[in-house]
Amino acid sequence: MSHANAALTPRHRLKVARLVVDDGWPISDVAARFQVSWPTVKRWVDRYLSGEPMSDRSSRPKSSPNRTPRVVAKRCVSLRMRLREGPVQLAARLGIAPSTVHRILTTARMNRLSYVDRATGEPIRRYEHPHPGSLVHVDVKKLGNIPDGGGWRYVGRLQGGRNRAATPDKPRNQYGGPKLGYAFVHTVIDDHSRVAYTEVHDDETAITAVAVLHRAVEWFADLGVTIERVLSDNGGAYRSHLWRDTCEALSITPKRTRPYRPQTNGKVERFHRTMADGWAYARCYTSEQERRDALPGWLHQYNQHRPHTACDNQPPFSRLINVPEQYI
Structure with a gap:
């Protein structure tokens, strides 16, 4: 998908290519009409002639020789689930950088302990029923x-106790205090x-x-x-x-x-x-x-x-x- 500041969306890229190839417009005229450069129009024309889609290509490289091995990433996730340790502790166990551990956990959606169930150590599985009333x-x-006059959370322990004692029409406990x-x-x-x-x-x-x-x-x-x-x-x-x-x-x-x-x-x-x-x-x-x-x-x-x-x-x-x- 094109970025927010792209001059041409995939639909307009196809229109640009068809104006040049099918309708015979000069590339310079099409570039001026859509306010883009000459090489940009040429790029989408070549894509159209070769039968390629007008969407953006992936920027991912063909090979990543420095990528963390899959075995290490799996062990990192496993240790996170079992030990519930942070990136610094896991990095010491795995022999990699803490930033690498954080990236692995973020990809696995386990970078916060709140995302991991405390009882089982597994990622929390959220669910939602399909329509109202299903459950x-x-x-x-x-x-x-609350006693008359306010509770201790707002008026303090001392005044809260006085308010409790002064609350009328309440049964009393063995110490003479009211049962609220x-x-x-x-x-x-x-x-x-x-x-x-x-x-x-x-x-x-x-x-x-x-x-x-x-x-x-x-x-x-x-x-x-x-x-x-x-x-x-x-x-x-x-x-x-x-x-x-x-x-x-x-x-x-x-x-x-x-x-x-x-x-x-x-x-x-x-x-x-x-x-x-x-x-x-x-x-x-x-x-x-x-x-x-x-x-x-x-x-x-x-x-x-x-x-x-x-x-x-x-x-x-x-x-x-x-x-x-x-x-x-």
Whole structure:
């Protein structure tokens, strides 16, 4: 493919050659018309006469005597996967320059350790289902409730403790301090579009999880999305008979991740991290209710306005078609 500053694209190169060969134009006149040099026109005319394509030739040399042997490159990748060492350490083992090791790892897309699975040492294999609703991920995020007046993250440990002690209508522990409890954020996120449905509850029981699933199915149905499969971890709510029977009644195939492998459910785990940064701990909330009231606004921003790198820097709603109020 021609570079950005090329005067002639492959289509215009063919036109130049045909004007000279087929129509009999002088080379100098064609060069003046297209504002290129005489040798440039001659080059594409010769290519046309010899039957060669008008696209750019590869600049790769026919031979590279100083190229790193393939055996060394394979061993470099193997050591990276097994030992998870950097270019300097691998260079000492292989007897080559660290820059060479970095080039090999970059070619293999292993130049960052974040690209390598910690458990297996193999490159991370990313996947995406072909259409919305083909698979949704579900999970629960546990957050500590905020005392009246603000939590310790923003007001400090001392004032945070005072706010906890002064929070009314809460049961007390054995030391006299209030039990603020936890907020359980139930999330259903579509694998293809990354559109998320979230509710906050005071527990993570099977009854609550099933109720969230029912409302999520209706919400996605209003967007024209039919849920076919649901992927969860091995929490008690998702291993219950109630969850299994509900999925069967909704014609949804339930699936669970392998134990101790949260990476399999990574899309919802990553969403929870984004949610924690953008909503849960984004600013100082003076009460738990204030934080919960802020969730619908942030979720609207995430689904319909916030650019998502997995969606080509477009919001998740951009992957849905003919959705009411899509651009509001």
